Amino acid sequence: MAQHLMSTSCSLKPSTNRKPCFKPNQFSTSYPAFVRTKTFGSPFKSLVLQGKRTQSHCTVHATVAPISDEAQTKPNSGSHHSTTEPSNPTRVMVIGGDGYCGWATALHLSNKNYEVAIVDSMVRRLFDHQLGLDSLTPISSIHDRIRRWKSLTGKTMELYNGDICDFEFLSETFNSFKPDAVVHFGEQRSAPYSMIDRSRAVFTQNNNVIGTLNVLFAIKEFGEACHLVKLGTMGEYGTPNIDIEEGFITITHNGRTDTLPFPKQASSFYHLSKVHDSNNIAFTCKAWGIRATDLNQGVVYGIKTNETEMHEELCNRFDYDGVFGTALNRFCVQAAVGHPLTVYGKGGQTRGYLDIRDTVQCVELAIANPAQPGEFRVFNQFTEQFSVNQLATLVTDAGKKLGLEVQTISVPNPRVEAEEHYYNAKHTKLIELGLKPHLLSDSLLDSLLNFSIKYKDRVDTKQIMPNVSWRKIGVKPKTVAA
Ligand code: NAD
Ligand code: USQ
Numbered sequence: 001m002a003q004h005l006m007s008t009s010c011s012l013k014p015s016t017n018r019k020p021c022f023k024p025n026q027f028s029t030s031y032p033a034f035v036r037t038k039t040f041g042s043p044f045k046s047l048v049l050q051g052k053r054t055q056s057h058c059t060v061h062a063t064v065a066p067i068s069d070e071a072q073t074k075p076n077s078g079s080h081h082s083t084t085e086p087s088n089p090t091r092v093m094v095i096g097g098d099g100y101c102g103w104a105t106a107l108h109l110s111n112k113n114y115e116v117a118i119v120d121s122m123v124r125r126l127f128d129h130q131l132g133l134d135s136l137t138p139i140s141s142i143h144d145r146i147r148r149w150k151s152l153t154g155k156t157m158e159l160y161n162g163d164i165c166d167f168e169f170l171s172e173t174f175n176s177f178k179p180d181a182v183v184h185f186g187e188q189r190s191a192p193y194s195m196i197d198r199s200r201a202v203f204t205q206n207n208n209v210i211g212t213l214n215v216l217f218a219i220k221e222f223g224e225a226c227h228l229v230k231l232g233t234m235g236e237y238g239t240p241n242i243d244i245e246e247g248f249i250t251i252t253h254n255g256r257t258d259t260l261p262f263p264k265q266a267s268s269f270y271h272l273s274k275v276h277d278s279n280n281i282a283f284t285c286k287a288w289g290i291r292a293t294d295l296n297q298g299v300v301y302g303i304k305t306n307e308t309e310m311h312e313e314l315c316n317r318f319d320y321d322g323v324f325g326t327a328l329n330r331f332c333v334q335a336a337v338g339h340p341l342t343v344y345g346k347g348g349q350t351r352g353y354l355d356i357r358d359t360v361q362c363v364e365l366a367i368a369n370p371a372q373p374g375e376f377r378v379f380n381q382f383t384e385q386f387s388v389n390q391l392a393t394l395v396t397d398a399g400k401k402l403g404l405e406v407q408t409i410s411v412p413n414p415r416v417e418a419e420e421h422y423y424n425a426k427h428t429k430l431i432e433l434g435l436k437p438h439l440l441s442d443s444l445l446d447s448l449l450n451f452s453i454k455y456k457d458r459v460d461t462k463q464i465m466p467n468v469s470w471r472k473i474g475v476k477p478k479t480v481a482a
Pocket of ligand 2: 190192324342347417
């Protein structure tokens with residue numbers, strides 16, 4: 001459905017084996033709420049009504065429209081190279097390649113001469129429409145993004161516009177592109193979104209768990225050697241009162257010792273969906289010999305990467321609202337518009353954080369150093385840990401240097417989480433593979449704040465305060481802004 005609403009700016013080239021629209025008994029589990037829209041008022045209601053409902057489950061296998069003359073320019077001489085660059089281009093499918101982490105990663109891998117295909121349903125853009133939200137930065141359509149990339153660098157990225165919960169679509173995509181590695185970013189990734197109401201909770205777990213299961217089945221059936229690089233989250237572990245290991249912990253119990261998955265204590269329906277994914281992936285590695293890397297990523301901040309900097313049409317999205325915005329990015333925008341920084345509760349909540357430039361680096365490192373067949377690898381993907389109070393202090397100090405008067409308020413915590421706790425998470429495996437972290441320096445905060453100031457006229461201050469309560473979630477659908 002999303003593709004019909006979002007793709008009007010570009011003529012698509014449907015595949016010759018384009019499948020008919022949704023059949024109730026096919027394996028697709030995509031957007032089950034559509035079917036019940038009128039009755040139950042699903043989160044998709046408003047746009048289903050605007051869209052062509054009969055086409056909402058169409059599988060569209062699209063490649064980008066023919067490239068214009070400007071695309072014939074020579075490849076960009078500024079392409080970056082690294083020791084991890086493959087000698088023969090490797091085929092990487094980036095699921096969720098239109099999103100915040102996925103777009104930056106797709107560009108980065110393409111720049112490193114990987115053959116990249118983006119798979120995305122554009123559902124993230126749909127969420128914005130439904131909730132009346134927008135990225136701080138203006139973002140181009142995926143078609144314009146890909147065309148611009150081609151015109152600047154000569155590099156092509158294929159586009160498969162569809163929902164990975166639709167197994168027929170995913171099968172065609174796999175058989176057409178034949179990936180050596182799949183990087184899977186394509187999930188509903190907001191904890192608050194998953195806690196709006198029952199239908200969003202169900203959507204989140206359905207979309208994420210079924211999507212990942214389909215990817216596992218697709219690898220088993222069509223690409224046994226393919227390496228799955230799956231984006232998990234540090235939030236799978238929760239905040240235990242012991243050090244957090246990278247995936248596994250060796251325990252001696254009643255005189256016997258074993259190495260077991262580290263205990264999971266996720267605290268939103270979104271974070272729980274990641275736990276379920278991890279269990280499914282670990283099981284299929286064992287049962288079917290799938291090779292997988294679970295990247296338990298911390299909170300990502302920042303906007304610019306070498307590639308998104310090349311042209312305004314390559315600009316990434318930047319969320320600051322109470323549903324999709326994440327802590328540090330939100331604080332920078334709040335400081336820029338003179339809104340007090342929204343520390344939830346006591347502010348001792350500590351998490352791992354990383355610069356988006358390190359997200360793309362980590363994914364590249366995981367691809368270039370694949371897991372072995374049957375191996376389920378877990379890397380904790382973050383570079384530094386901060387409490388929310390520490391972030392607020394850092395942003396306040398950086399703001400002062402730019403002449404901003406930054407206040408902080410304590411907002412009653414809408415979440416159920418520890419506000420003061422021990423936190424010490426290991427994160428050495430990616431460093432051992434060669435990660436060179438971009439730490440949160442004064443200069444980066446300056447640049448993030450300046451960036452936020454540049455776009456501050458686009459900020460809708462009504463979207464800043466949180467209004468999704470973990471405790472008040474109910475079965476009644478919230479059809480207007482959350
Ligand atoms: P995002 O919402 O910006 O991007 C996700 C993309 O996946 C969107 O473009 C969306 O349209 C697509 N998508 C979702 N469901 C799909 C489906 N069923 N079929 C096809 N496409 C689908 O999210 P992001 O911030 O880029 O996060 C990417 C991944 O990284 C997520 O899995 C998230 O859990 C993980 N992660 C993100 C952060 C962060 O701070 N942003 C931190 C840790 C982990
Ligand atoms: N927080 C505030 N004020 C705010 C926003 C957040 O105090 O204005 C607090 C939250 O209560 C929480 C912490 O900051 O304790 C982090 O919240 P967040 O919204 O920045 O991040 P979170 O909801 O955990 O989710 C984000 C991404 C998700 C990813 C996760 C990584 O949206 O996709 O999985 O970060 S992690 O946090 O390590 O689980």
